[in-house]
Amino acid sequence: MAFEVTILGSGTLVPSSTRRSAGHYVTSGSIHVLMDCGSGTLHGMARWGAAWDRISHILLTHFHTDHVGDLAPLLFALSHGSSPRRTDPLTVVGPPGVHRLMDRLAQAFGAYVLDPGFPLEVLELARDSVWSDESCGLGVSTHPTLHTDSSVAYRLETDAGTVSYTGDTGPQAGLGRFFRGTELMIAECSYPDPPKVETHLTPSGLATLAAEASPDLLVVTHIYPDLDSDAVPDLLAQAGYGGRVRVAEDGLVVSLAGGEAHVR
Numbered sequence: 001m002a003f004e005v006t007i008l009g010s011g012t013l014v015p016s017s018t019r020r021s022a023g024h025y026v027t028s029g030s031i032h033v034l035m036d037c038g039s040g041t042l043h044g045m046a047r048w049g050a051a052w053d054r055i056s057h058i059l060l061t062h063f064h065t066d067h068v069g070d071l072a073p074l075l076f077a078l079s080h081g082s083s084p085r086r087t088d089p090l091t092v093v094g095p096p097g098v099h100r101l102m103d104r105l106a107q108a109f110g111a112y113v114l115d116p117g118f119p120l121e122v123l124e125l126a127r128d129s130v131w132s133d134e135s136c137g138l139g140v141s142t143h144p145t146l147h148t149d150s151s152v153a154y155r156l157e158t159d160a161g162t163v164s165y166t167g168d169t170g171p172q173a174g175l176g177r178f179f180r181g182t183e184l185m186i187a188e189c190s191y192p193d194p195p196k197v198e199t200h201l202t203p204s205g206l207a208t209l210a211a212e213a214s215p216d217l218l219v220v221t222h223i224y225p226d227l228d229s230d231a232v233p234d235l236l237a238q239a240g241y242g243g244r245v246r247v248a249e250d251g252l253v254v255s256l257a258g259g260e261a262h263v264r
Contacts, residue, residue: 002027002028002029002160002255002257003026003027003028003158003160003161003255003256003257004026004027004028004253004254004255004256005024005025005026005027005163005184005186005253005254005255005256006024006025006027006048006050006251006252006253007023007024007186007219007221007248007249007250007251007252007253007254008020008023008024008025008034008040008041008044008045008048008050008250009021009022009023009024009036009038009039009040009041009044009250010221010222010223010248010249010250010252011038011222011250012066012190012222012223012224013064013065013066014224014225018249018250019249019250020038020039020040020041020044020250021038021039021040021041021066021067021069021070022036022038022041022061022066022067022167022221022222023035023036023037023038023040023041023044023070024036024165024186025045025050026156026163027050027051028158028159028160028161029136029137029158029160030056030136031056031057031136031137031138031158032051032054032055032056032057033055033056033057033058033059033138033156034055034057034058034059034074035059035061035154035156035165035186036059036060036061036067036068036165036167037058037060037067037068037069037070037071037074038065038066038067038068038069038070039065039066039069039070040070041069041070041074042070042073042074042077044250047250047251048250048251048253052074052077052078053077053078053081053082053086054088055074055078055090056088056089056090056091056136057090057091057092057093057133057138058071058074058090058091058092058093059093059094059140059154059156060092060093060094060095060098060101061095061145061147061151061152061153061154061165061166061167061168062095062145062147062148062150062151062152062167062168063094063097063098063101063148063150064148064168067167067168068101071092071101071105072105072108072109072113075112075113075116076109076112078090078116078118079112079116079117079118080112085117085118086116086117086118087118088118088119089118089119089120089121090116090118090119090120090121091120091121091122091123091133092120092121092122092123093123093125093131093140094122094123094124094125095124095125095126095127095142095150095151095152096124096126096127096150097124097150098122098123098124099122099124102114102122125140125142125152126142127142127143127144127150127152128142128143128144129141129142130142137158137159138156138157138158139156139157139158140154140155140156140157141154141155141157141178142154142155143155143172143174143175143178144172145166145167145168145169145170145172145175146169146170146171146172146198146199147167147168147169147170147199147200148168148199151167151168151169152167153165153166153167153169153172153175153178153179154167155178155179155182160256161183161184161256161257161259162181162182162183162184162256163182163183163184163185163186163256164178164179164182164184164185164186164213164215165185165186165187166185166186166187166188166201166209167188168188168190168199168200168222169188169199169200169201170195170197170198170199170200170201170205171198171201171205171208171209172209175209175213176208176209176210176211176212176213177212177213178213179209179212179213179215180212180213180214181214182213182215183215183216183217183256183259183260183261184215184216184217184219184254184256184261185210185213185215185217185218185219186219186221186248187201187206187209187210187218187219187220187221188200188201188206188220188221188222188223189201189202189203189206189220189221189222189223189227189232190202190222190223190224190227191224191226191227192226192227192228192235193235193239202227203227203232203235203236203238203239204239206218206220206236206239206241207235207236207239207240207241208239208240210236210241210243211240211241211242211243214243215243215261216243216244216259216260216261217243217244217245217246217254217260217261217263218236218241218243218244218245218246219245219246219247219248219252219254220232220233220236220245220246220247220248221247221248223247229247230247232245232247233245233247244261246263
């Protein structure tokens with residue numbers, strides 16, 4: 001069974017002509033998971049050939065606009081833009097506060113947010129929990145991150161492969177163990193060293209995290225302009241990380257097979 005991850009948005013909240021805000025599309029069989037849904041994600045799916053109308057799950061790491069900005073537009077498109085009209089269910093998963101987010105989006109944009117014309121489940125997970133969708137064989141685990149009071153990282157497991165995603169975080173105890181053994185790790189690296197904030201990663205913090213997690217491939221995303229993205233692999237190596245590294249770009253596709261990650 002094919003397992004592919006498409007980076008839809010490798011950027012930040014800073015406008016960019018080449019990088020949309022955070023969004024990552026995971027497909028494996030009937031599983032079509034969108035991890036985060038930042039500004040530009042919806043049209044990015046069309047740009048890179050990702051099947052936006054087949055999304056089965058949306059996983060939100062936290063509620064900052066650069067991670068949820070296209071959630072209402074996506075639900076609007078699924079409600080009114082599919083032909084034939086969508087009947088498949090959709091599950092929106094998020095940390096504590098996701099029900100409040102959806103309620104407020106419905107107040108702002110309309111009833112379609114909670115009643116899009118097809119079955120919609122909004123699932124609020126604790127920040128350290130395990131959930132599975134047995135109908136498609138998807139396993140989802142969460143781990144707290146330092147970014148906000150409710151933010152989480154995700155670990156997704158299927159029969160065909162495993163992918164982990166930091167969302168936004170600072171150096172977080174236990175996160176490397178949580179990610180250990182995943183073929184693909186998608187991780188933010190926002191700013192250069194020395195660290196100026198505790199709620200984002202720098203190359204030194206990411207190097208420590210990745211060394212403990214030991215993924216087959218580390219894909220680095222969410223790099224602010226203060227940090228030279230081309231220099232990130234060397235900075236990680238200088239900080240002690242010796243694994244495979246790829247700096248994310250919009251449209252990058254990674255396939256998983258036989259316990260290994262391959263960039264297409």
